[in-house]
Amino acid sequence: MSEDDFKKKYLAAQTxxxxxxxxxxxxxxxxxxxxxxxNISGWEFLSPILDxxxxxxxxxxxxKSGGAGNKFVVxxxxxxxxxxxxxxxxxxxxxxxxxxxxLEIQSLREDEEI
Amino acid sequence: xxxxxxxxxxxxxxxxxxxxxxxxxxxxKAEHCEKCGHVxxxxxxxxxxxxWALGFSKSIVELQPYFSEAMLNRVTDLARMFNLxxxxxxxxxxxFFLLRLTRNENFKxxxxxxxxxxxxxxxxxxxxxxxxIKYQLFKKVDLYTRVWKLEYEANVMEEAVQFCVAILDHxxxxxxxxxxRAALINFVRSHxxxx
Numbered sequence: 312m313s314e315d316d317f318k319k320k321y322l323a324a325q326t327x328x329x330x331x332x333x334x335x336x337x338x339x340x341x342x343x344x345x346x347x348x349x350n351i352s353g354w355e356f357l358s359p360i361l362d363x364x365x366x367x368x369x370x371x372x373x374x375k376s377g378g379a380g381n382k383f384v385v386x387x388x389x390x391x392x393x394x395x396x397x398x399x400x401x402x403x404x405x406x407x408x409x410x411x412x413x414l415e416i417q418s419l420r421e422d423e424e425i
Numbered sequence: 426x427x428x429x430x431x432x433x434x435x436x437x438x439x440x441x442x443x444x445x446x447x448x449x450x451x452x453x454k455a456e457h458c459e460k461c462g463h464v465x466x467x468x469x470x471x472x473x474x475x476x477w478a479l480g481f482s483k484s485i486v487e488l489q490p491y492f493s494e495a496m497l498n499r500v501t502d503l504a505r506m507f508n509l510x511x512x513x514x515x516x517x518x519x520x521f522f523l524l525r526l527t528r529n530e531n532f533k534x535x536x537x538x539x540x541x542x543x544x545x546x547x548x549x550x551x552x553x554x555x556x557x558i559k560y561q562l563f564k565k566v567d568l569y570t571r572v573w574k575l576e577y578e579a580n581v582m583e584e585a586v587q588f589c590v591a592i593l594d595h596x597x598x599x600x601x602x603x604x605x606r607a608a609l610i611n612f613v614r615s616h617x618x619x620x
Contacts, residue, residue: 338469346464349445351446351471395528405430
């Protein structure tokens with residue numbers, strides 16, 4: 312997909328969650344992971360997000376840590392069945408209103424509260 | 426300098442870095458944090474890792490599962506029956522377990538029940554075996570390890586072999602595993618034929 316097409320799709324998305332979905336679908340993201348034990352199966356955890364409605368509850372707030380880069384924090388919980396396991400997952404990423412910045416995924420782990 | 430998404434320090438640089446995949450090291454240039462050692466993997470970098478790892482003619486990791494002597498004897502018999510080596514048989518069981526058995530809607534219950542029964546039947550002092558595996562299987566093993574929160578990747582092969590042996594023994598006395606028996610036999614036979 313060209314940058315222009317991505318931009319149109321991104322800006323047309325009605326909700327923050329829908330924008331997250333666009334970023335994931337179009338590969339406009341980075342998953343932060345350990346170098347000594349990288350999550351090489353990251354997409355298996357991310358792909359169920361694409362099946363959720365774009366109204367899926369999702370919080371969006373100003374990032375507290377300063378500096379350049381993505382200025383907002385996006386967080387949500389979702390369910391997925393992976394390899395027979397029913398998981399409640401927690402997603403935390405850094406996001407921007409600027410479509411040129413890639414969604415940075417900080418956390419993709421089982422939600423301990425549920 | 427960008428803020429690290431993992432540790433929030435301003436230590437993110439773009440440059441040479443090393444990513445451990447199995448027992449191998451993938452060297453590349455990528456965005457990484459000099460403080461916490463995390464690296465940003467996007468779809469493009471993941472595709473590069475996949476391409477590099479799939480290019481290995483040798484294994485990417487050697488699993489070291491533990492089995493009781495009784496279980497190993499049974500595995501030896503079954504492997505011989507299918508004209509496979511012990512190691513090949515264990516790998517075929519692992520593939521079948523990860524790709525087919527985990528799709529069963531009652532997998533969670535079956536997993537506990539069938540493995541418990543297999544462990545009860547094949548008791549005794551446990552021995553370590555070494556089974557080298559390639560990247561495609563390693564990826565699935567890694568995923569299963571994560572979602573079921575296992576301590577080691579080798580635990581996946583332990584579960585898989587115990588589960589498959591229980592199915593082949595037909596002693597589990599669980600209707601759903603009886604149905605899987607024929608599928609497993611065909612799967613192992615096809616693999617034996619291909620290899």
